[in-house]
Amino acid sequence: MIPHSVKKPQESTASMKTNRRIFLSSTAIIAAAAALPSRVAMAFAPNSASELAKDPRRPQFHLLPARNWMNDPNGPIFWKGRYHMFFQYNPNAAVWGDMHWAHAWSPDMIHWKHLPVALAPTSGGPDADGCFSGTAVVHNGIPTLIYTGVAKASPEQATLRDGNNNFKETQLYATSNDSMLRTWTKRPTPVIPAPPPGMQVTGFRDPAPWREPTLANGAWLMAVGSGTKDKGGSILLYKSSDLQAWEYLHVVAGSNKAGAGDATNPVDSGDMWECPDLFPLGNKHVLIYSTQGKVFWKTGELDPNELIFHEEQSGLLDHGSFYAPKTQLDKSGNRILWGWIPETRPVAEYSAAGWAGLMSLPRVLTLGEDGRLRISVASAVEKLRTREQKVSLKQVQADATGNKELLSDMRLKDACGELLCTVKPTEPFSIDLLTPVDPKDAKAVASQVSYISIRYSQANAKELVVDQQRLQIGLAAGEPLELRFFIDGSVIELFVNNQATCTKRFYYPGPTAPEIAISVTGKESDITRLSLWQLSPISKDRLTT
Numbered sequence: 001m002i003p004h005s006v007k008k009p010q011e012s013t014a015s016m017k018t019n020r021r022i023f024l025s026s027t028a029i030i031a032a033a034a035a036l037p038s039r040v041a042m043a044f045a046p047n048s049a050s051e052l053a054k055d056p057r058r059p060q061f062h063l064l065p066a067r068n069w070m071n072d073p074n075g076p077i078f079w080k081g082r083y084h085m086f087f088q089y090n091p092n093a094a095v096w097g098d099m100h101w102a103h104a105w106s107p108d109m110i111h112w113k114h115l116p117v118a119l120a121p122t123s124g125g126p127d128a129d130g131c132f133s134g135t136a137v138v139h140n141g142i143p144t145l146i147y148t149g150v151a152k153a154s155p156e157q158a159t160l161r162d163g164n165n166n167f168k169e170t171q172l173y174a175t176s177n178d179s180m181l182r183t184w185t186k187r188p189t190p191v192i193p194a195p196p197p198g199m200q201v202t203g204f205r206d207p208a209p210w211r212e213p214t215l216a217n218g219a220w221l222m223a224v225g226s227g228t229k230d231k232g233g234s235i236l237l238y239k240s241s242d243l244q245a246w247e248y249l250h251v252v253a254g255s256n257k258a259g260a261g262d263a264t265n266p267v268d269s270g271d272m273w274e275c276p277d278l279f280p281l282g283n284k285h286v287l288i289y290s291t292q293g294k295v296f297w298k299t300g301e302l303d304p305n306e307l308i309f310h311e312e313q314s315g316l317l318d319h320g321s322f323y324a325p326k327t328q329l330d331k332s333g334n335r336i337l338w339g340w341i342p343e344t345r346p347v348a349e350y351s352a353a354g355w356a357g358l359m360s361l362p363r364v365l366t367l368g369e370d371g372r373l374r375i376s377v378a379s380a381v382e383k384l385r386t387r388e389q390k391v392s393l394k395q396v397q398a399d400a401t402g403n404k405e406l407l408s409d410m411r412l413k414d415a416c417g418e419l420l421c422t423v424k425p426t427e428p429f430s431i432d433l434l435t436p437v438d439p440k441d442a443k444a445v446a447s448q449v450s451y452i453s454i455r456y457s458q459a460n461a462k463e464l465v466v467d468q469q470r471l472q473i474g475l476a477a478g479e480p481l482e483l484r485f486f487i488d489g490s491v492i493e494l495f496v497n498n499q500a501t502c503t504k505r506f507y508y509p510g511p512t513a514p515e516i517a518i519s520v521t522g523k524e525s526d527i528t529r530l531s532l533w534q535l536s537p538i539s540k541d542r543l544t545t
């Protein structure tokens, strides 16, 4: 159990009193940003590079822009021996708006260098008010982007109506003949100018084309996020042979129940599914989509004749701050997933900080023997490890049941490292990452902050509790529980036995990251491994330049 004296994790620096989780959908964040009075927004002068480089909350081994706002990963692709990542980016402020595609490249999916912005809105064009999310593919040897453009429209003409914006969404096309993918030539007119005739959709965006191996003549299929008011989210399926002339087929997958409540924004109720990704994996197909601030996966069969997705298993892709993910194939053909890790602190705080959002570490997707999705961190991240430190624990106290609280004598410095814990719990087990204090100092113990708190008991062996979240897990007989934490400035990515993930943001005031200690309750001999690595930053400052 979590030591009762330890405070639950804080979510915000300015508002330490509140521990309220902010709803994570980008649309909710958009709404919050739009609600900022312009006077307040203008008061936030952009921070200087040196100030940003000193901010200890800025991650050091995750990809994020040197300043300002980012959200969804877009068009990740391996091309000419390099990994390219694009992502939703506001070049002028640390709040959502004016969406561009930022661009970075990497030799290994871990070390990144920023390149100039790849896509910007074209005045008077179908993306005049934003280059929204999309995909990069290679067709006949030509790198091609298919993405959603938005342009302001009347409420009647708009396909995106979220209470703040009325946008007409169209699917757009651009190609590059530059080996570094720096420059893109846009086709001036949309490749899909409107949703299918006769459909009243709640949204029409985030195209995701893929080559379906079972289809003849190398045709492309494409999933587009959509839905129907009061009927639920859905994925529209299109077909093309050249990525420009698209034929609408039908709804390939969708909800069979109406969204929850009467939200102004259909994403908030679940009546609109954003950022679909549909791809073959092993002998099944996987569908991933985002709605209501959460990311869902489904595994099943894509019937090769009728091209309808038949769901077999489903689950939540991550139990924390994680949204709008996108997959790609790495150079060895592994399916890699990237996600946007949003802020969970108030808009005014991140806007004042001058940056918001980061990209997750690359996650490898595989299919378990049980047909469920498995998620592990890409092994390339191990390159960042410095010397392994075996953590020893000292007993602090024993509770009424004889369970011991054990504290590490070793600390993670600079909030930049990895912790691996394997345990075969024969008794209730908990592990907390927390600010170290002198256990004899009652006042300090009372104000101690736990950044993440994990509890497990064999009595409920299929469940792991992370803070307030319940993660479903299934351990084979004799299989240890494996917890892998990646801690970086203000984020913790937790991987549990390659079966479940939880991404947590944590904030603290001041110019220095706190040291982080490990507190365990349970039986010491149950722990088979407890190792800590300081991880090497991927750039000399926190700007990845």
Ligand code: DQQ
Pocket: 025, 026, 027, 071, 072, 088, 099, 132, 133, 148, 205, 206, 274, 275, 323, 324
């Ligand atoms: N973010 C993009 C949209 C997408 C949403 C806009 C999901 O294309 O639906 O920034 O976070």
